[in-house]
Amino acid sequence: MSTLISRLRPLVVALGTGLAVALTGTAGAVAQEDFKQIELSDSLVASFIAAQKDYEPLAKKLIDAGEKLDDGLSKELDDVAKKHGFADFANFEDVGANITLVLEGYDRESGTFSDPKALMQKELEEIKADASIPANDKKEILKDLEQEIAAVPQLQYPSNVDVVKKHLKEIEALLPDEADDGEDT
Numbered sequence: 001m002s003t004l005i006s007r008l009r010p011l012v013v014a015l016g017t018g019l020a021v022a023l024t025g026t027a028g029a030v031a032q033e034d035f036k037q038i039e040l041s042d043s044l045v046a047s048f049i050a051a052q053k054d055y056e057p058l059a060k061k062l063i064d065a066g067e068k069l070d071d072g073l074s075k076e077l078d079d080v081a082k083k084h085g086f087a088d089f090a091n092f093e094d095v096g097a098n099i100t101l102v103l104e105g106y107d108r109e110s111g112t113f114s115d116p117k118a119l120m121q122k123e124l125e126e127i128k129a130d131a132s133i134p135a136n137d138k139k140e141i142l143k144d145l146e147q148e149i150a151a152v153p154q155l156q157y158p159s160n161v162d163v164v165k166k167h168l169k170e171i172e173a174l175l176p177d178e179a180d181d182g183e184d185t
Contacts, residue, residue, distance in 0.1 A: 036094045037101075037156040040163040043085075048095045049170050051084040099171065101155060102164040108172075113161040117152045120145060 038044075058080070061073055069077070074089070081092040104116040124145050127138060155161075164171065 036097075037153065038094050038098055039157045040095065040098055040102075040160045042163060042166060044095050045099065045163055045167045045171075047084045047086065048092065048099065049167065049174070051080060051086075051092065052174060054080045054083065098157075098160055099164055101153070102160050103171070105155065106161065106164065106168075108168075111165070113155075113158075115155060117149055117154065120149045120152065124149065 055077075058073070058076055062069075062077075065073055077089040077092075081087075081089045084092070086092040086095070101116065102113065105113050105119060107114065124142065127133065127141055127145065130138070133141065
């Protein structure tokens with residue numbers, strides 16, 4: 001299954017600490033009310049990528065902290081963000097979340113972007129039609145997927161797709177092999 005929310009956590013951790021840091025806590029971090037969409041620029045994405053090396057030493061601390069960041073770790077995160085031209089760590093998080101949203105709808109084979117919500121809706125219909133999934137499992141999967149669909153925001157800045165495409169090789173270099181193909185099994 002390849003849904004936005006279920007794939008975000010491993011994806012963000014895989015994108016180096018930057019996206020892990022960018023979407024700390026739970027997958028609910030991309031819920032519409034918590035997700036600040038911004039218009040990406042080449043310089044924002046390049047700075048985001050460049051920051052990965054400096055965030056790498058903080059990865060374990062961040063993952064261990066979960067949603068409870070202490071003042072010291074918060075300061076370290078802000079300092080790295082500022083070093084790379086971001087106003088603060090929250091600004092850095094916004095860039096990572098916007099990159100992730102584009103990646104979720106981007107088909108690397110065709111080079112096209114489709115709305116992640118539409119892709120998830122298509123997946124929902126496929127699961128409904130799949131007779132090989134046991135009824136109890138299907139019920140749970142559908143319930144989870146419907147909640148995820150409700151939480152996924154629409155892409156507000158279509159120009160973000162082109163910006164992310166320009167930096168795709170650099171971004172994919174940060175991803176593990178399992179996320180590169182865009183499919184979970």
